[in-house]
Amino acid sequence: MNDLATLPTTRDEDWRYADPDWLAAADPAVLAQWRELEVPAGGAISETRDVAAGVERLRVHVGRDARFALFCINAAGPYARAEVEVTLEEGAHFEFGGVTIGGGDARQEFVTRVVHAHPHATSNQTVRAVQWGRSIGNFLGRIEVVRDAQKTDAAQNFRAILLEKGATANAKPELEIFADDVKCAHGAAIGALDQTAAFYMAARGIPPEVARKLLIRAFVADAFAAIEDADLREQMLEKALAALGEEAL
Amino acid sequence: MLKIENLHAEIDGKQILNGLTLEVGAGEVHAIMGPNGAGKSTLGYVLGGRPGYEVTQGSVTFNGQDLLELEPHERAAAGMFLGFQYPVEIPGVSFAQFLREAVNAQRKGRGEEALSGGEFLKLAKEKAGLLRLDMDMLKRPVNVGFSGGEKKRAEMVQMGILDPSFAVLDETDSGLDIDALRIVGEGINAIMRAPDKAVLLITHYQRLLDYVKPDVVHVLAKGRIVKTGGPELALELEEQGYEAVV
Ligand SMILES: Nc1ncnc2c1ncn2[C@@H]1O[C@H](COP(=O)(O)OP(=O)(O)OP(=O)(O)O)[C@@H](O)[C@H]1O
Ligand SMILES: [Mg+2]
Numbered sequence: 001m002n003d004l005a006t007l008p009t010t011r012d013e014d015w016r017y018a019d020p021d022w023l024a025a026a027d028p029a030v031l032a033q034w035r036e037l038e039v040p041a042g043g044a045i046s047e048t049r050d051v052a053a054g055v056e057r058l059r060v061h062v063g064r065d066a067r068f069a070l071f072c073i074n075a076a077g078p079y080a081r082a083e084v085e086v087t088l089e090e091g092a093h094f095e096f097g098g099v100t101i102g103g104g105d106a107r108q109e110f111v112t113r114v115v116h117a118h119p120h121a122t123s124n125q126t127v128r129a130v131q132w133g134r135s136i137g138n139f140l141g142r143i144e145v146v147r148d149a150q151k152t153d154a155a156q157n158f159r160a161i162l163l164e165k166g167a168t169a170n171a172k173p174e175l176e177i178f179a180d181d182v183k184c185a186h187g188a189a190i191g192a193l194d195q196t197a198a199f200y201m202a203a204r205g206i207p208p209e210v211a212r213k214l215l216i217r218a219f220v221a222d223a224f225a226a227i228e229d230a231d232l233r234e235q236m237l238e239k240a241l242a243a244l245g246e247e248a249l
Numbered sequence: 250m251l252k253i254e255n256l257h258a259e260i261d262g263k264q265i266l267n268g269l270t271l272e273v274g275a276g277e278v279h280a281i282m283g284p285n286g287a288g289k290s291t292l293g294y295v296l297g298g299r300p301g302y303e304v305t306q307g308s309v310t311f312n313g314q315d316l317l318e319l320e321p322h323e324r325a326a327a328g329m330f331l332g333f334q335y336p337v338e339i340p341g342v343s344f345a346q347f348l349r350e351a352v353n354a355q356r357k358g359r360g361e362e363a364l365s366g367g368e369f370l371k372l373a374k375e376k377a378g379l380l381r382l383d384m385d386m387l388k389r390p391v392n393v394g395f396s397g398g399e400k401k402r403a404e405m406v407q408m409g410i411l412d413p414s415f416a417v418l419d420e421t422d423s424g425l426d427i428d429a430l431r432i433v434g435e436g437i438n439a440i441m442r443a444p445d446k447a448v449l450l451i452t453h454y455q456r457l458l459d460y461v462k463p464d465v466v467h468v469l470a471k472g473r474i475v476k477t478g479g480p481e482l483a484l485e486l487e488e489q490g491y492e493a494v495v
Contacts, residue, residue, distance in 0.1 A: 194339075195300065196337050197337055197338075197339045199297075199299050199300065199321060199337075200333070200336075200337035200339065200391075201322075201339075201347070201350075201351070202297075202298070202320070202321035202322045202325070203297045203299075203321055203322075203325060203330075203331045203333075204325055204347070204348075204351035204407065204411065205322050205325035205326050205351045205352075205354045205355035205358065205411065206322055206347075206350050206351050206354050207320075207322045207354055208320075208322065210350060210354060214342050214346070214347070214350065215339070215342070217341075217342075218339070218340060218341025218342045218390075219341065221341055222341075
């Protein structure tokens with residue numbers, strides 16, 4: 001295979017919001033690398049990750065009745081992309097919680113592809129973006145349900161808060177469904193911080209920067225709600241919120 | 250204690266308050282009544298400093314201080330409390346956390362030490378008890394899923410915990426059942442009836458005033474005070490309506 005020929009550009013659908021400068025300078029060999037993970041039948045693996053700058057790609061095969069959970073904080077820049085490709089066997093479950101949080105010129109994205117290859121598999125993805133400065137937060141989520149994968153239940157939810165005018169968020173859900181007895185839900189919303197709530201807090205004496213932090217914390221927490229270990233959940237939240245610079249508040 | 254002079258304010262370029270003048274002394278309870286859309290809630294928001302409510306003329310002095318100079322959270326720390334006509338829901342933030350942040354932010358603003366978790370809990374329990382609000386409700390997200398009456402009682406629990414010197418209560422009585430009305434009325438008296446405190450009570454009905462007896466009653470119409478009288482004015486209004494009285 002000619003690596004150079006496979007170097008993507010922003011004309012590729014999956015790379016449409018990527019950083020063109022980064023892509024132009026990218027090493028094709030690095031781009032071709034995937035970390036492979038196997039969750040054996042009946043097993044369960046849960047991972048938490050800090051996404052690093054650049055592109056990281058993970059391919060997971062989730063065995064029959066097995067469960068894979070992945071929770072990521074993407075606070076890196078100038079370009080940080082985490083890609084996950086998951087194939088689900090019968091009765092398997094994939095849980096994903098992702099947060100992009102950044103300012104300046106950061107461009108942060110999650111790209112997921114979930115293949116419901118067999119019946120009765122479920123997946124749930126919750127992505128939250130908090131952007132300020134001129135930063136960009138993206139979620140490209142593709143769900144594929146093959147013809148025989150009846151009783152698939154797949155959900156995907158993306159919400160973004162833009163703290164400043166120059167910030168951007170992009171959502172690109174893509175559903176390819178070839179089975180007929182399937183539940184697929186997806187939603188996306190992009191907005192500003194709730195000003196009414198912020199005033200209510202101020203009216204009780206909470207200074208604006210504290211109010212903002214409380215509201216952002218509540219918003220981000222959705223992405224980590226499925227972390228069972230309460231301490232770990234708290235740690236992830238704190239870590240994500242630590243990315244909020246003074247200029248964000 | 251609170252002195253409002255010739256206040257003009259607008260929202261989105263639309264003039265709502267039109268030369269409103271009002272003075273409330275320490276130890277007093279003033280009621281404000283008036284038709285829908287008169288500007289009663291607007292007055293509350295302007296006193297609270299809500300963004301988008303622009304004061305174009307006039308002044309507000311609170312304990313000798315220019316209130317309009319202060320940021321909304323600074324007004325709260327200075328002792329101003331605004332009870333909302335429509336309390337705001339904040340998903341994902343628990344009432345307990347919200348209130349503890351609020352109390353401690355105010356204390357910090359006044360140069361006092363923060364309350365410990367235990368001290369806060371004790372205070373919250375006492376005030377929730379006063380308003381007969383189940384403490385478990387404070388574990389829930391702020392106002393989320395609360396009934397209309399529960400929201401209003403929770404407002405008064407907040408007031409009890411924050412212990413302001415001046416409260417603007419915007420239709421705190423609406424949505425309350427008969428027993429809750431009495432509990433809230435007695436709560437307001439317990440928390441705010443003191444020689445160094447004062448209340449501005451916005452209401453449509455006499456029923457709350459049966460419990461919280463006003464010293465002065467004002468009628469607000471078209472953005473200004475058009476009539477002022479004693480407690481009997483409220484009864485008169487209830488009997489005859491605004492058109493006859495104003
Ligand atoms: N954002 C806005 N833009 C324009 N007009 C507004 C805006 N918000 C409120 N108003 C108007 O301001 C006027 C005063 O409203 P306000 O809520 O203060 O009335 P109120 O006296 O509290 O009425 P009620 O008894 O119904 O609670 C109303 O006519 C209302 O429609
Ligand atoms: Mg009103």
